[in-house]
Amino acid sequence: MEYVEILKALGESTRLKIFEMLQNGQLCACKILEQLHITQPTLSHHMKILCDCGLVKAEKDWKWTYYSIDCEKLQGLILFLNHTKCMQTKK
Structure with missing residues (x-):
């Protein structure tokens, strides 16, 4: 799976904070x-x-x-996640 490493990287709080900071654009x-x-x-x-x-x-x-987000790589991850089918169970 090509997205395993991305998900693992974002699973750590400091790296997730860095990613959030980079959402506003390139940073030194x-x-x-x-x-x-x-x-x-x-x-x-x-x-x-x-x-x-x-x-x-x-x-x-x-x-x-x-540093900046690689938008092409991010778009691939988004497409991958969008193809996930979520089923709700009826109560």
């Missing part, structure tokens, strides 16, 4: 650090997981790294 790692109050090595760990699963893209600009 420094802005993420300011809002989460975590160390740089901890952020790097979380960003590696989000990037490795394909949900987040990283762009280097000199000494800064900017």
